[in-house]
Amino acid sequence: MPEEKKKERAGEKVETRTYTFQVFRFDPDKGDGSSHREYKLDVARGTTVLDALIRIKEEQDNTLSFRYSCRMGVCGSCGMFVNGLPVLGCQTQVYDLDGDVVEVKPLPNYDVMRDIACDQMSMFEKHKSVKPYILRKDTKELDNARGEYTQTPENLDWIYQFTYCIKCGLCLSACPTAASDSEFAGPQALAQAYRYIKDMRDEGAKERVDIVDNSHGCWRCHFASSCSQVCPKGVDPALAIQLLKREVILHRLWLRRQGKGSELMPKKIKDAKRKEDVPDAPEKTV
Numbered sequence: 110m111p112e113e114k115k116k117e118r119a120g121e122k123v124e125t126r127t128y129t130f131q132v133f134r135f136d137p138d139k140g141d142g143s144s145h146r147e148y149k150l151d152v153a154r155g156t157t158v159l160d161a162l163i164r165i166k167e168e169q170d171n172t173l174s175f176r177y178s179c180r181m182g183v184c185g186s187c188g189m190f191v192n193g194l195p196v197l198g199c200q201t202q203v204y205d206l207d208g209d210v211v212e213v214k215p216l217p218n219y220d221v222m223r224d225i226a227c228d229q230m231s232m233f234e235k236h237k238s239v240k241p242y243i244l245r246k247d248t249k250e251l252d253n254a255r256g257e258y259t260q261t262p263e264n265l266d267w268i269y270q271f272t273y274c275i276k277c278g279l280c281l282s283a284c285p286t287a288a289s290d291s292e293f294a295g296p297q298a299l300a301q302a303y304r305y306i307k308d309m310r311d312e313g314a315k316e317r318v319d320i321v322d323n324s325h326g327c328w329r330c331h332f333a334s335s336c337s338q339v340c341p342k343g344v345d346p347a348l349a350i351q352l353l354k355r356e357v358i359l360h361r362l363w364l365r366r367q368g369k370g371s372e373l374m375p376k377k378i379k380d381a382k383r384k385e386d387v388p389d390a391p392e393k394t395v
């Protein structure tokens with residue numbers, strides 16, 4: 110555990126610890142392989158690994174490249190490999206890490222673009238391939254939308270956990286199958302395939318079953334669950350994939366048929382009583 114020191118900041122004494130950040134460096138323009146660079150930084154309690162990298166960039170080395178946006182665990186863009194684990198940099202407290210050396214690398218299973226920033230297009234393409242949106246047999250219905258489709262609270266409950274995915278790609282970087290088969294659809298895309306198959310508003314289950322039922326699809330997953338262990342949103346993609354396998358089998362055995370998607374919500378819900386303290390909805394903007 111690094112020794113704690115007192116520093117003066119804005120007239121107040123702040124306790125800090127000195128950490129050594131060993132950061133992976135790769136410059137595609139130089140093409141001379143990768144290396145590590147060390148930066149020493151005094152860090153106060155509450156500093157995240159992302160905060161530390163931002164300070165290193167501002168104070169010590171403005172050539173350091175990494176990706177981030179929201180800084181609050183929502184956008185999914187600050188995935189990095191810290192002390193051997195895929196994490197969101199903005200959700201990882203430096204004080205919570207063991208020892209006084211913090212090793213920061215790009216996420217495994219992706220091509221490195223520069224330093225910590227990697228190319229996640231492969232994951233987005235896989236995500237796109239499972240059609241992660243509501244499909245209806247009558248495609249004109251969606252082109253001329255007349256309202257919202259009904260979803261019961263029970264159906265929302267069933268898929269809710271899987272809707273939390275922020276597409277950070279940590280699961281794919283932890284997956285041993287993805288490491289050995291670059292064509293494997295991966296936990297993110299397969300979990301989303303299940304999420305949409307089970308959505309009662311959707312009519313595309315058969316289409317998605319055909320997409321995931323192959324040697325690089327759901328059957329390739331051997332349920333090691335590393336994906337679920339690193340997911341920062343508790344999505345549990347490993348569980349979704351096992352449920353997806355069951356869905357595929359039921360479809361193939363004709364025990365599950367593509368049902369009709371839910372109807373449009375009625376303009377006025379019968380017998381609905383509004384609570385008195387609920388304000389009026391704002392005017393529609395679109």
Ligand code: SF4
Nearest residue numbers: 274275277278280340
């Ligand atoms: S399932 Fe979890 S780890 Fe995978 S992309 Fe979604 S939020 Fe990230």
Ligand code: SF4
Nearest residue numbers: 284330332333334336
């Ligand atoms: S459970 Fe499946 S998708 Fe998740 S890490 Fe293991 S092999 Fe990969």
Ligand code: FES
Nearest residue numbers: 179180185187199
């Ligand atoms: S910066 Fe958005 S999730 Fe970390």
